[in-house]
Amino acid sequence: MVMGSLTQDAEVVVIGAGPGGYVAAIRLADLGKEVVLVEESEDLGGVCLREGCIPSKVLINVVDIGNSAVDAKKMGLNIGEVSYDLAKLRKWTGSVVDGLTKGVRLLLEKRGIEIVHGRAQFVNNNTISVDGGKVTLNYKHCVIATGSRINELPTAYDLPLWSSADALKLPEVPKRLVVVGGGYIGLEMGLVYAGLGSKVTIVEFSERLLLGADPDLAGVMIKQCEQRFERILVESRVEKVEESGDGYAVTVDHNSKKETIETDQVLVAIGRKPNTDNLSLENTDIKIIEHGLIDVDNHNRTSVPNIYAIGDVVRGPALAHKASREAKVVAEIIANHNAEFDNRAIPAVVFTDPEIAWTGLTEREAHEQGVNYKLGKFPLRALGRARTMGRTDGMVKILSDPETNLVLGVGMVGPHVSEMISEATLALEMGATLEDLMVTIHPHPTISESIMEAAEVAAGSAVHIVAPK
Amino acid sequence: MFEFKLPDLGEGIHEGEVLKWHVKVGDTIKEDDPLIEIETDKAAVTIPSPRGGIIMTLKGEVGDILNVGDVIVTIDDGNGVSVAPTETKTEEVVETPVKVEALALSAKKVEALEVESGRPVPAAPATRRLARELGVNINIIKGTGPAGRVTLEDVKLIASGEALAVADQAAKAEAVEKDDSCAVAEFAAHASTAIPFLDIDPMPDFAKEGPIEIEKLRSIRRKVAHKMTTSKILIPHVVHMDEADVTELDKFRREENALREGQGGKFTLLPFVIKAVIAGLKEYPALNASLDPLKEEIIYKKYYNMGVAVDSDRGLIVPVIKNADQKNIIQLSDKIVELAEGARNGNINVADLSGGTFTITNIGPIGGTGFAAAINYPEAAIIGLARAQDKPVVRDGEIVIRKMLPISLSFDHRIADGADVARMVSGIIKRLSDPYTLLLEI
Ligand SMILES: Cc1cc2nc3c(=O)[nH]c(=O)nc-3n(C[C@H](O)[C@H](O)[C@H](O)COP(=O)(O)OP(=O)(O)OC[C@H]3O[C@@H](n4cnc5c(N)ncnc54)[C@H](O)[C@@H]3O)c2cc1C
Numbered sequence: 001m002v003m004g005s006l007t008q009d010a011e012v013v014v015i016g017a018g019p020g021g022y023v024a025a026i027r028l029a030d031l032g033k034e035v036v037l038v039e040e041s042e043d044l045g046g047v048c049l050r051e052g053c054i055p056s057k058v059l060i061n062v063v064d065i066g067n068s069a070v071d072a073k074k075m076g077l078n079i080g081e082v083s084y085d086l087a088k089l090r091k092w093t094g095s096v097v098d099g100l101t102k103g104v105r106l107l108l109e110k111r112g113i114e115i116v117h118g119r120a121q122f123v124n125n126n127t128i129s130v131d132g133g134k135v136t137l138n139y140k141h142c143v144i145a146t147g148s149r150i151n152e153l154p155t156a157y158d159l160p161l162w163s164s165a166d167a168l169k170l171p172e173v174p175k176r177l178v179v180v181g182g183g184y185i186g187l188e189m190g191l192v193y194a195g196l197g198s199k200v201t202i203v204e205f206s207e208r209l210l211l212g213a214d215p216d217l218a219g220v221m222i223k224q225c226e227q228r229f230e231r232i233l234v235e236s237r238v239e240k241v242e243e244s245g246d247g248y249a250v251t252v253d254h255n256s257k258k259e260t261i262e263t264d265q266v267l268v269a270i271g272r273k274p275n276t277d278n279l280s281l282e283n284t285d286i287k288i289i290e291h292g293l294i295d296v297d298n299h300n301r302t303s304v305p306n307i308y309a310i311g312d313v314v315r316g317p318a319l320a321h322k323a324s325r326e327a328k329v330v331a332e333i334i335a336n337h338n339a340e341f342d343n344r345a346i347p348a349v350v351f352t353d354p355e356i357a358w359t360g361l362t363e364r365e366a367h368e369q370g371v372n373y374k375l376g377k378f379p380l381r382a383l384g385r386a387r388t389m390g391r392t393d394g395m396v397k398i399l400s401d402p403e404t405n406l407v408l409g410v411g412m413v414g415p416h417v418s419e420m421i422s423e424a425t426l427a428l429e430m431g432a433t434l435e436d437l438m439v440t441i442h443p444h445p446t447i448s449e450s451i452m453e454a455a456e457v458a459a460g461s462a463v464h465i466v467a468p469k
Numbered sequence: 470m471f472e473f474k475l476p477d478l479g480e481g482i483h484e485g486e487v488l489k490w491h492v493k494v495g496d497t498i499k500e501d502d503p504l505i506e507i508e509t510d511k512a513a514v515t516i517p518s519p520r521g522g523i524i525m526t527l528k529g530e531v532g533d534i535l536n537v538g539d540v541i542v543t544i545d546d547g548n549g550v551s552v553a554p555t556e557t558k559t560e561e562v563v564e565t566p567v568k569v570e571a572l573a574l575s576a577k578k579v580e581a582l583e584v585e586s587g588r589p590v591p592a593a594p595a596t597r598r599l600a601r602e603l604g605v606n607i608n609i610i611k612g613t614g615p616a617g618r619v620t621l622e623d624v625k626l627i628a629s630g631e632a633l634a635v636a637d638q639a640a641k642a643e644a645v646e647k648d649d650s651c652a653v654a655e656f657a658a659h660a661s662t663a664i665p666f667l668d669i670d671p672m673p674d675f676a677k678e679g680p681i682e683i684e685k686l687r688s689i690r691r692k693v694a695h696k697m698t699t700s701k702i703l704i705p706h707v708v709h710m711d712e713a714d715v716t717e718l719d720k721f722r723r724e725e726n727a728l729r730e731g732q733g734g735k736f737t738l739l740p741f742v743i744k745a746v747i748a749g750l751k752e753y754p755a756l757n758a759s760l761d762p763l764k765e766e767i768i769y770k771k772y773y774n775m776g777v778a779v780d781s782d783r784g785l786i787v788p789v790i791k792n793a794d795q796k797n798i799i800q801l802s803d804k805i806v807e808l809a810e811g812a813r814n815g816n817i818n819v820a821d822l823s824g825g826t827f828t829i830t831n832i833g834p835i836g837g838t839g840f841a842a843a844i845n846y847p848e849a850a851i852i853g854l855a856r857a858q859d860k861p862v863v864r865d866g867e868i869v870i871r872k873m874l875p876i877s878l879s880f881d882h883r884i885a886d887g888a889d890v891a892r893m894v895s896g897i898i899k900r901l902s903d904p905y906t907l908l909l910e911i
Contacts, residue, residue, distance in 0.1 A: 338601045344589060404616035406591055431591025431618040 006135050010036040012334060013128060013139040015120040015279070018046020020311030020323030021145030022104050027331035028143075029111040036137060037113055038120040038130055044104040045097075047147050047312075048320040051165035054100060056188055058093045059168065060351050063195030067353065075390060084196055090170050120146075121280040125304050141306050141334045144294065145323065146275035148312035153180060153268045156241040159248070162267040164189055173197050174265035176230075178250050180238050182209035184350040186269035187221075191228060191352055193267075199230040201261060203252055208234055212348070213356050213411075214363045216377075220393055220413045221352050228353075241266055274313040289315075298341050300330045308334070322346050345409075345428040349418045354394050357421035360428045361399050361409030373399040373408055376434070376458020378450050380414045382465050385445035391415045396450040398424075398434070398458050405433040405459065416447045423451055434459045471520045473542045475535050478509050482819075484536045485509040486688050487529045492542075496524045504542060507535065508688050513815055522546035532685070592619035603628035603763075629763045664702070689784035700846040703762070705882040708841040709890050713901040715857055716872045721904045738857065738874065739777070739831060740801035741907065745900040746852055747773050747794045748910050750827060753893040755885040756850040757826050767884060776825035776845060777805060779812040786812040787845060789825040833857060839875040850880040850890075852897075874901065 014025045017039035025037045043050050066082045073079060108115060118131035129136045150163040162171075167189050175198065179190040182204030194200045202209065202225070209225065209232065210218045225232060239251040239258065247264040276292045287295040287303040294309040296302055302309050308330045311323030325343060332339035347359040366373050380386035380394040394414020400407050410424035427437060437455035442448050456462040478485060485507035492498055492505075499521045506515050522544040529535050590608050592600070596619055600607035605628050612619035675681050686694060700706075718741055726735045750757040750773060758769045775793035779786050788808035793801060811817035828845040831854040842853035855875040862871045876898065880890050900907040 338598070340601060342589070342594075342597050342601075401616065406616040406618075430593045431612075431614070431616065433616045435615070 008036070008135065008137050010034065010114075010137050010139045012036070012141045012143065013038060013120075013137050014143045014145060015039075015128070016046060016145035016147055016275075016311070017041075017044040017104070017108075017115075018145060018147045018311060018323065019048045019320040020147065020327045021046065021143065022108060023324045024143045024145060024310065024327035024331050025113050026107055026111060027328050028334060029108075029113050031331060031335035031337075033331075033335060035111075035113045036116060036139075037108060038116045038118065038128070038137075040117070040119045042117065043097075043101045044108070044115070045101045046145075047149075048323075049097060049100050049104065051168055053320050055093050055097055055168040056164070056185075056192070057351060058096050059089070059170075059192045060188060060353075062089060062092075063192050064353060067195055071390060084173075086170055086173065093168070093170070119278065121278075122283045122286075123280075125284050125307065139306075142308070143327075143330055143334075144276075144279070144302070144307065144309040144313055145311045145327065146279060146313055147323075148272040148274045148318055150268070151271045151273050153238065153241065153270065155238065156266075156268075159241055159243065159266075161241065161248075162265055164267070164269055167193070167267050172265075174247075174263070175199065176247070176263040177201070177265050177267060178203060178248075178261055178263040179267045179269060180250075181269035181271070182206075182232070182234070183212070183269065183271065184210060184352075186267070187225065187350065187352050189267055189269060191225070194228045200228070201231040201263065202229055202233065203236050203238055203250070204232070204234045205237055206234065210350065210352075210356070213350065213358065214397075216363075216395070216397070217356050217358065217411050217413045220395065221350070221354055221356055224353060224393065272312065272318060276313055299333050299339075300326050300341060301333075317346055317348060319346065319348065343429065344431075345425050347421045347425045349421060351418060354391065354414050355417045356411075356413045357417045358411040359409065359421050359425045360407070362411060363399065363409075366399060366409070371408070372402055374402045374405075374458055375399060376454045376456070376462075378454035378457050378462070378465070380447070380450060383445075383447065383450050383453070385447050385449065386414065388445065389415060396420075396454040398437070398451075398454045400434050400455075400458050405435065407432050407434065407437065407455075410451070410454075412450070414447060414450070420448050420451065423448065470525065471522065471544045471546045472540045473504075473519060473544065475507075475537050475539050475541050476516070477537055478507070478514055478819075482509045482537070484534050485514065487531050487533050487535060488513060489531060490527060491515075492518075492524050492527070494524050494527055498522065498524060498544070509819075518542070518544065520544050520546045532687070534687070590619050591616060596621050596624055600624045600628075625763045629761065689786065693785055696846055697843050700844050704844050704846065706841070706844060706879050707882045707887060707890075708877050708879045709887065709894055710839055710875070710877045711894050711898055713874045713876055713898040714862070714871050715874045715901050718901055718904045718907075719857065719872045734802060734806050736798065736802050737805075738833075738854075739805055739829070740798045741901065741904070742831075742852075742854060742897075743775050743790070743793055743801055743829065744798065744910070745897045745907060746827065746829065747775070748900060748907075749893045749897045751794075752896060753885070753889055755889070756880060756893065758849050758884055759847040760849070760881060760884050770826045772826065774824050774826045776828035776848075777808065778828060778830035778845075779809045781813045781815075783815065786817075786822070787825065787828060788812050788817060788821050789823065791821075791824065827851070829854065833874075837875075839877055841877055842879050844879055844881060849884045850878060853877040853879065 011034040012028050014021045014035060014037045017037055021037065022044060025035045028035045041050065048054060069077065069079050069082055116130055116135055118134055120128045120130055123129050127136060127138050150165065153161065164185050173193065173196045177193050177198040178201045179186045180203050182202050186202065187210060190200045190202055208215070208218065209222050233252060233254060236252045236254040239253045242249045244262060247262065248266050250261045250263060250266060252259050252261060274292045276288060276294055281288065284307065285304050286307060289295045293315055294302055294313050296309050296314050300308045300310050300314065310326035310330055312318040316322055326341055329339045329341045345360040347357060350356040361371065375397060377395055377397040381392040386392045386394065391414065396412045398407060399409040407427050412420060434455045437452055438459060440452065442452045453462055453464055457465065488506040488508045490505055491503040498518050500519065501517045503515050504518045506513060525543040525545050528539060528541045535541055590610060590612060592607055592612065597607055599621060603624065605624055607619055607624065610619050610623055610627055611617060613623050614620045715738060718738065722736050722738065754769050757773060758767050760767050772792060773794040775790045776787040777790065779788060788811065790801065790804050790808065796804065808817065808821060825845065825848060827848055828851045830842050830851060832840060833854050833856045837855040839855045840853050842851045844851050857872050857874040859870050860873045861868050862873065876894065878890060878894050
């Protein structure tokens, strides 16, 4: 820990200790570089560990178990009313997050990485100051990994509405909850609270929930949502939020029809914005592009050659695994390896119930880009394992090149697809063809067999479905 | 409008430096009028215009590097838009003194490999990494695997060929030209990637210490820099040194020169050394071979093309005596004179500058008691001759004066071992010290 005012030379400075920054720091240290990691928060691990991926999945897991238990009643499970102990749940979430953040600190410290706590700001292309001069660091290379923060609802700045970070702390289970935003964070959190007992209303601006996913995949999940949520409003804009009694009145404009919804709490999940405005980037020659993102090349190099940027502050999906892969690439480049972010696919996973995952080309992208493809779709209904679980809602689909049978993209919805998407991503990275997926033996009975089956459908030779003649 | 692209200038030549423009924008020219003079790594070329018309644009000033395939001139020929195919009938187009052979070869290879689509080619991550490390743009390779998948072998094959060097060189030249510090840094990083501890840091600011002058690394200087870096980094050099007693040979040579007075050139020691070396190479074929590190193969050459290093105004040039083993001393001697002159006054065929299997470098006329020459990559060895001098040596217990020629042989230790090389050099020395033995093999 550095105290007082101090100027220090550092080989590499990494700003931000999220899945981008801490991974970069570790990889750099392993490659023999001296690294100083600057992080504003006391806890390491970034949004992902503190208030993102990890705590959200802890809650989703518990609620999924509860829901499964209720579902299993009809299969013969004897169980009383399922209920949740919020205090215990908070403690459990906290202990998981704590364990991981401490683990990250240990990993960093064991490698001799110096951690400086405070806000980093650029002084020029080669220097940052921390907490307005507490520490000044002159670096040879710098990696910006400051991530992103929650977008606030412009119409309700001063009301204490929930963000996803607040919701993850489980302050209470409101009787009625309005979730503004039908993207993956809104849906994941909405389903958690629905599971815990809230009557949830989702308000989404565009024409359907989870616009990023292909409609057939999203459709399966939306059907489930229709059972779990009180209401789903699409093509609806939140006009204003006002305090009303102990809760709020949310005025929604739905195709010019106005409606006011009374609720006990409002969760705002309308996207995130990059943390690039808190860095005094104007003191550098770093180029900023749309939405405040930092411009980088395929080496994640900014317009200043010795400054790199990774994770949520640059283009591409704002996902932890993308940040971590970029981190490794950048670390290797700084260590003079010939690395490049040349990944063919960044998998996307939505931990709703059922889960949705896709990788490579989506059907929407194929249409937009005018790419011809052959589609093989396999419904889970036809799969033994799905039946044993009573979870036949779902499918796997594969887009392949009609001429070469090269796998171009894979989408899935159903149980465990968050795990299965990695096989499809490997197939894309390796340049696999349908045949490669078809001849690979998939263990029976598992959901993963559906990948093999979907490849067979695409190739026109599926064993387990009857092709329409 | 007619766009003229810099045609292929011969095997392995991807670029040239503008020596002189014969035209300027606005000039009216006829077909076959000279357009531009370009100096390549190997020779100077005058390129005539394939069309008549008015010059609309020119690319590049004197001293600039142009790449094969660049549009260098646009000519308003009264027609609409048209582009000259890169494989123009260069053979007729290019004037002497350069005879261009084996052209279009490299260009054709690239063409065959070019993929139109902007989509990345299918290839496993490890294959992609290898391509990066070998400096190959994987996206222009047509893979041989299923569905066009690019395999490790495809990448190695391409990397070993000339074809892709074109693209890479062009990109590099572009980066340097644009003074794109970012891209240059990238190249430095790229180069030092494979070698631990190798730092290619920017130069210190020498101007701080005193006056400086900056000259761009161009043409032959640049080529030598490429060749020598490759040679020294890739080939584990070992140098073997010895002295040959050339007293008798020198006497014989002088006698012959006296007899031939007035009938053509004089003999130097060089053609005799070439003969002795070729006899040695026949006994030790490894030194006439090349090692392919990508395919892990040794390629033995069954022909003997002897490169002779020549010092010219433009820098080091290595003309090659083809099939030197089939020439007698007189023919060798004549050929050396012809090539050396050609090299010095820039009047030499491209074909005479490539295809060597072994190189001799002779510092003797300038002086020196011995030196370790760098191998002319991808050959396996080079022999260096220093100055033959009268020296006291011991013969049969007596100190006598003999003419001694210092010889050093630098060889590729991957292909050959020291003992064999020592034997070969002994053989060479034996032949040189006894001209009559040498004669038997001629
Ligand atoms: C509710 C929620 C659920 C999510 N679930 C998933 C999921 O399941 N899977 C997934 O892949 N992604 C998920 N994400 C997204 C994921 O969290 C981000 O993509 C990821 O954290 C980005 O990593 P990063 O390293 O770029 O930045 P961050 O994780 O945001 O880390 C940046 C760090 O930099 C620090 N910092 C910022 N500015 C400064 C400064 N000036 N000086 C010093 N420090 C600074 C911050 O304190 C922070 O710790 C989720 C996000 C949320 C909000």
